[in-house]
Amino acid sequence: MAPEALIPRPDTLQVGWGWFQILLTVTFVLHILFMNALLGGAFVSLLGGMRRSGAGQVAGHDASHRVPTLVALTVNAGVAPLLFLQVLYGHLFYTSSVVMAGWWLAIIPLLIIGYYAAYGVAWGSNRALRPVLATGVVLILAFIGFMFVNNNTMALVPAHWTGWFETSDGSLLNLSEPTIWPRWLHMMIGAVAVGGLFVALIQDNKARRGDAEAAKARDWALPFFTHGSLAQMAVGLWWLMALPDPVMKQFMGGSPFASILLVAGIGLGVWAVVLGFQKKVRLAAGAVVATVLVMALMREVVRFGYLDGVFHPRDLAVEPQLSPLILFLAVFVIGIGCVAYMLRLAARAGKEA
Numbered sequence: 001m002a003p004e005a006l007i008p009r010p011d012t013l014q015v016g017w018g019w020f021q022i023l024l025t026v027t028f029v030l031h032i033l034f035m036n037a038l039l040g041g042a043f044v045s046l047l048g049g050m051r052r053s054g055a056g057q058v059a060g061h062d063a064s065h066r067v068p069t070l071v072a073l074t075v076n077a078g079v080a081p082l083l084f085l086q087v088l089y090g091h092l093f094y095t096s097s098v099v100m101a102g103w104w105l106a107i108i109p110l111l112i113i114g115y116y117a118a119y120g121v122a123w124g125s126n127r128a129l130r131p132v133l134a135t136g137v138v139l140i141l142a143f144i145g146f147m148f149v150n151n152n153t154m155a156l157v158p159a160h161w162t163g164w165f166e167t168s169d170g171s172l173l174n175l176s177e178p179t180i181w182p183r184w185l186h187m188m189i190g191a192v193a194v195g196g197l198f199v200a201l202i203q204d205n206k207a208r209r210g211d212a213e214a215a216k217a218r219d220w221a222l223p224f225f226t227h228g229s230l231a232q233m234a235v236g237l238w239w240l241m242a243l244p245d246p247v248m249k250q251f252m253g254g255s256p257f258a259s260i261l262l263v264a265g266i267g268l269g270v271w272a273v274v275l276g277f278q279k280k281v282r283l284a285a286g287a288v289v290a291t292v293l294v295m296a297l298m299r300e301v302v303r304f305g306y307l308d309g310v311f312h313p314r315d316l317a318v319e320p321q322l323s324p325l326i327l328f329l330a331v332f333v334i335g336i337g338c339v340a341y342m343l344r345l346a347a348r349a350g351k352e353a
């Protein structure tokens, strides 16, 4: 059977595809930043929590208390890109979700277990159990990340869906995809690096208020960011080289836009690491957000490259209907404002107690 015959017919759009593409990219950046703080924060809290005292213990303890909230923020910030993904690429993404349904559905109970375990690490009274729970949280999150990478890559190659005819029990993975391991490692090491920076940022804020212990905890957490980012560059190069030739060549001059993104991404990443080594934590955080934004754009270039000749969202029919978009944008802006206000209140609540 020709794999293209397996692609379902997509729905029509109410406004031009560019709107959804921008919203998908912006909300994905939000999701991935929260995911990085979550997974990296959980990893740092695991390593720090194993110490009985000292800077690592302080950093790990503080990070562990942020992890349950970050689970909620990551999941909720994941819903938004899921909405836009299904509008533009739903016919591809849902088909790949069905093909790997067993793994995909396993994410929900695993996430619930991980969420409970995160609470156990942060607030549980049994010290001996904490490293076990913390290891469980990190492993579950890394596994979920792997499932997302499987699904996101499988959605791009309808030819891989035909594996379902041999493995129709929902246990198919996209392991024949050459980019699967570097893509997953890039996501995971990136999470440890950005998570390390997140932990350093918490401690830096405390150090600025005169807490000398916090300054040491910040310095303990920063190498997760600096060294993790250096490793990230090597894995990023591996991912780039593993891409199918026509996709990779876009970044090597084939497409000026893609090539500029690559140079900008590397430049911003290097700048962030230099700032990290200089302990300029806040500036480094700004540089990281810019780097992740550029990387997210590169990820879209990769998606278009894979789907070249199969599908492009510009081909979707548009039946103009503006009011839902206006209503959505209004609710979106108000919602972001409410979440920012809520986070400020939550940050203050601890201090009052």
Ligand code: HEM
Residues within 6 Å of the ligand: 024, 028, 031, 035, 039, 071, 074, 075, 076, 078, 079, 081, 082, 083, 085, 111, 141, 142, 144, 145, 146, 148, 149, 150, 152, 153, 183, 187, 299
């Ligand atoms: C809390 C655990 C989670 C982790 C560790 C995680 C991790 C990831 C990773 C690593 C990717 C990138 C995959 C790739 O590019 O190959 C990703 C993408 C994505 N995640 Fe999550 N995720 C989590 C939860 C969720 C949830 C609960 C949702 C939805 C409700 C969600 C929605 C998405 C969407 C829609 C994308 C893809 C966006 C796109 O292709 O443009 N995530 N996630």
